[in-house]
Amino acid sequence: MMNRFFRRAAWAAACLLAVAGCRLMETESLTIPERIAQYTTVRLSADLASLTPAERRMIPLLVKAGEEMDAIFWKQAGVSSKEYLAGFADPDLRRCVEINYGPWDRLRGNEPFVRGVGVKPLGAGFYPADMTRDEFEAHLAEHPEDAESFRSLYTVIRRDGAGRLVAVPYHVEYASEMQRAAELLEQAAGLAEDAGLKRYLELRARALVTSDYRPSDLAWMDMKTNRIDVVIGPIETYEDRLFGYKASAECFVLIKDLEWSRRLERYAALLPDLQKGLPVDGEYKREEPGGGSDLNAYDAVFYAGDCNSGSKTIAINLPNDEVVQQEKGARRLQLKNSMRAKFDKILVPIAGRLMAEDQRRHVTFDAFFTNTMFHEVAHGLGIKQTIEGNGTVREALREHYSAMEEGKADILGLYLVTRLVEDGVLTEGSILDHYVTAFAGIFRSARFGASSAHGRANMVRFNFFERMGAFERDEATGTYRVNEAKMKEAITALSRQILVIQGDGDHEGAGRMLEEMGRAGRVLRADLDRISREDIPVDVVFEQGLEALGLDGD
Ligand code: ZN
Numbered sequence: 001m002m003n004r005f006f007r008r009a010a011w012a013a014a015c016l017l018a019v020a021g022c023r024l025m026e027t028e029s030l031t032i033p034e035r036i037a038q039y040t041t042v043r044l045s046a047d048l049a050s051l052t053p054a055e056r057r058m059i060p061l062l063v064k065a066g067e068e069m070d071a072i073f074w075k076q077a078g079v080s081s082k083e084y085l086a087g088f089a090d091p092d093l094r095r096c097v098e099i100n101y102g103p104w105d106r107l108r109g110n111e112p113f114v115r116g117v118g119v120k121p122l123g124a125g126f127y128p129a130d131m132t133r134d135e136f137e138a139h140l141a142e143h144p145e146d147a148e149s150f151r152s153l154y155t156v157i158r159r160d161g162a163g164r165l166v167a168v169p170y171h172v173e174y175a176s177e178m179q180r181a182a183e184l185l186e187q188a189a190g191l192a193e194d195a196g197l198k199r200y201l202e203l204r205a206r207a208l209v210t211s212d213y214r215p216s217d218l219a220w221m222d223m224k225t226n227r228i229d230v231v232i233g234p235i236e237t238y239e240d241r242l243f244g245y246k247a248s249a250e251c252f253v254l255i256k257d258l259e260w261s262r263r264l265e266r267y268a269a270l271l272p273d274l275q276k277g278l279p280v281d282g283e284y285k286r287e288e289p290g291g292g293s294d295l296n297a298y299d300a301v302f303y304a305g306d307c308n309s310g311s312k313t314i315a316i317n318l319p320n321d322e323v324v325q326q327e328k329g330a331r332r333l334q335l336k337n338s339m340r341a342k343f344d345k346i347l348v349p350i351a352g353r354l355m356a357e358d359q360r361r362h363v364t365f366d367a368f369f370t371n372t373m374f375h376e377v378a379h380g381l382g383i384k385q386t387i388e389g390n391g392t393v394r395e396a397l398r399e400h401y402s403a404m405e406e407g408k409a410d411i412l413g414l415y416l417v418t419r420l421v422e423d424g425v426l427t428e429g430s431i432l433d434h435y436v437t438a439f440a441g442i443f444r445s446a447r448f449g450a451s452s453a454h455g456r457a458n459m460v461r462f463n464f465f466e467r468m469g470a471f472e473r474d475e476a477t478g479t480y481r482v483n484e485a486k487m488k489e490a491i492t493a494l495s496r497q498i499l500v501i502q503g504d505g506d507h508e509g510a511g512r513m514l515e516e517m518g519r520a521g522r523v524l525r526a527d528l529d530r531i532s533r534e535d536i537p538v539d540v541v542f543e544q545g546l547e548a549l550g551l552d553g554d
Contacts, residue, residue, distance in 0.1 A: 030108070032092045038107050039099060040537035042341040044544040046255045046299035048551070054191045055228055059253065059301065060551055061188040062230045066251030066304035068181035069232060072174045073249045073305030076156075076239060077101040078124040099310070099541055106310025107448075107538055123242035127157045131165065133242060139165045153247040154211040154234055169211045170234055174249075178208040181232070188230075196223035201230075208233060217319040221328035229254040229298065229333075231316065236306055250305035252316065257336055260297035264334070264373065268295050270425070274416055275381050279496045283387045284503040289380050294329070295373060299337040302544055311448070311539045314339040315372055317379070332376045334369065341540050342444075343368045349536045351440040354527060356474065356481035362436035366428045371438050374413035381416075382408060386505035396505025402453035403518070404510050407460050408498045414438055415495045418488060435487045439471060439480065446520060446528055447538055456518040463517035464494050478527060 030038075048056055074082040079102045088094040096113060100106050103114035110120040121129050127136070136157070140147050149155055149167035156173050160166045171178050182205040189201035200223055203216035213233060223229070231254070234247035271289045278285045307313045316333040319325065343365050351363040386396050394401045417434045420426040445458045465471055468490035471482050501509045520528065 029111070030105075030113075032090075032096050032113065035096050035105055035108075035113060036092060036099065037535065038538045039541040040345045040539075041543055042338075042345065042540045043548055044301055044303070044337065044542045045549060046301050046337065048255075048301075048549065051227060051255070052193065054193055056551070058188045058191045058228055059549065060546055061184045061191075062228070062232075062251075062253045063302045063546055063549075065181040065184035065188070065230070065232060066253055066302050068177040068184070069249040069251040070304040070308070072170075072177050072234075073309070074101060075174070076125045076246070076248050076306075077309065078121055079103070101309040121242075123157075124239050124246075125156070126240050126246040127242060128159050128165070131157065136165065136243070151243075151245050152211075153237065153245065154213070156246065171209050171211045182206070182208040185230075185232070192228075194223070194226040194228075197226040197228065204230075204232060214321055214324060217321050217324045218328060220319065221324060221331065224294075227256050227258075229256060231318065231333075235318070235320065239306060248306035250307040251302065252300055252307060252313075252333075252335070253302035254298035254300055254333065254335070257297040257299055260334075260336060261295075264295035264297060266425075267373070267377065267420075270420075271377065271380065274377070274419070277419060278381065278412070278499060279415065279492050280499045280503070284383055284499050285381075287383055287385070295332045295334070295377075297334045297336045297369075300335045301549055303542055308542065312338060312342075312542070314342060315376055317376055330380075332373070334373055334376075336369065338540070339369060339372065340365060345540060346537055347437075347440060347444050349534075350443050350531055351436075353531055353534060353536070354443055354478070354480055355436060355440055356477075356479045359432075359436050359481055362430070362433045363440050364429055364433045364437060367433040367437035368441070370417060370426065370428070371413060371434055371441070374416045375409045376413075378409040378412035378416060379405070381412060382499050383503045387503045388505070390505045393502045393505060397502070397507055397510050400507065400510035400514055403456045403460075403514055404498060404502060406453050407457035408495075408502065410438075410457060410461060411491060411494045411498060414491045418491060431488075432482070432484050435482050435484060439465070439482050439487075443528065443531065446524070447532070456514055459520055460513060460517040461494065462524065463519075463521070465490050468493065473523065478530070 048059070051059075071082055074084070084102075085094055085097055088097060093114070096105075097103055102120070103117045104110040104112050104120040112118060112120070121127075123129075123131065136150070140150060146167065149169075150157065150165075152167065152169075154170045155167040156170070157165055158168050158173075185201045185205035185208070189198050189205065192198035192201060196219070200216060200219040203219045207213045207216040216233075229252075231250070231252040233251075234249050236250070237244045237247055239248040240246040275285055275287070275289045303312065314335050316335070317330055318333070319330065347368060348363060351360050355363065383393060385392055390396055393405075397404055414434065417426060418431060421431045421434070442458050442462050445454055446462070448455050465487065468486055469483060470487040470490040471480050473480050497513070500506075501513065
């Protein structure tokens with residue numbers, strides 16, 4: 001449970017950006033073209049000219065391995081296979097199913113949009129459709145020896161001939177896909193010039209066919225000088241809404257951006273000092289942030305499976321295996337071209353409607369990139385164990401934990417940015433750039449809905465800022481203006497409040513904060529409705545693959 005939880009907190013990173021909850025202002029059902037129009041299409045490309053010939057030959061192999069993960073995810077997402085798509089004659093309907101990896105709208109709380117399909121099973125394709133939580137738990141009560149395999153990240157639950165529940169490892173259930181992907185990774189390893197990458201690809205190939213991922217996770221942490229990277233395999237557990245045990249197949253094929261990575265390098269070294277400088281008493285910041293962590297920027301050239309469904313991830317925080325984290329730290333990957341796409345196509349248009357005209361120039365990509373990164377960094381700071389020895393913060397805050405942890409990362413990220421700008425460490429742009437960009441970002445994330453942890457964390461921040469006078473809304477134009485000095489005070493005050501609630505393990509205090517401030521008021525709801533009516537997309541969908549990259553597969 002610990003692991004699973006930690007995994008969520010860590011991934012929460014990707015969070016801000018990759019939430020697939022219901023939207024705030026659902027009123028009536030959308031038509032199929034309207035569902036598709038929630039997305040704007042972006043072509044995924046990168047500078048392949050800077051790669052060596054061998055590296056360029058690796059890309060098609062990795063993309064093809066990713067396509068095998070895609071095929072697995074179709075099965076995991078609750079339809080029998082990708083062949084399900086072929087059953088739709090209407091091209092719009094087929095496209096909508098394709099974007100969502102099934103007949104349920106991921107941006108609208110998995111609302112079904114194909115007649116007769118019914119509600120999406122909580123256990124997606126990981127468990128028998130007719131299995132309840134009680135049956136699963138009853139089985140484990142009777143067969144405690146099955147607990148490990150049943151709760152494993154890397155098994156599906158099926159019924160045997162007699163109707164009894166059995167756990168089947170992924171490398172058996174998805175044997176042909178895993179085998180093909182492993183062979184492709186081995187071929188890519190044969191081309192790898194970077195020793196770390198070669199070793200990782202070999203171990204990852206082995207992991208796919210054995211369901212033992214730890215050796216390859218360790219090897220992934222040891223890679224430092226590779227230009228090409230690939231995140232591949234069963235990784236996140238959000239698709240399993242029944243228990244959150246089962247990992248979904250996905251793949252990112254990435255090219256490291258050396259120049260931006262150099263910009264990030266220096267921040268990793270600052271973590272211990274940043275922890276010491278948090279605006280709380282010593283007992284709330286006595287933990288040491290994890291060492292060995294690194295921050296790098298990439299351009300994504302291929303997304304497949306889980307990460308390509310619904311809302312798209314723009315930052316990754318891995319590995320999830322906490323044993324590997326303790327030994328080696330974690331890597332934070334900022335996906336620069338995907339971030340740029342969301343910035344240009346969504347955030348800038350939102351700011352153009354909702355921010356005061358003279359502040360719109362403060363909405364910058366540099367600030368968006370940096371704020372996102374420090375959100376990730378902030379997850380690693382603060383406190384994980386309650387100060388009175390009442391266990392972990394997670395255990396103490398229970399159902400409020402995710403919203404508080406997301407809220408912490410957002411506000412503390414801004415606190416850290418403020419410190420670093422003041423100390424002259426962050427020199428790109430002004431502090432107002434970071435504040436206005438982050439504030440406009442609240443409107444973007446608010447569209448994912450108050451039912452998600454991120455959505456509620458966003459509303460708490462917005463309402464707290466309002467109480468502190470950190471922004472004003474102009475009635476005549478319906479636009480918002482950030483007050484820099486008051487925003488700075490509000491950021492410090494809210495950071496302190498959340499860190500103290502976490503350190504105290506104050507379940508009641510967390511509940512009160514979310515209850516009092518976790519909702520959008522009438523005026524904000526009307527403003528969000530306005531941007532929806534103006535057709536600003538909610539998320540992006542990629543035009544990608546070998547053709548988009550100008551490569552062929554042979
Ligand atoms: Zn987060």
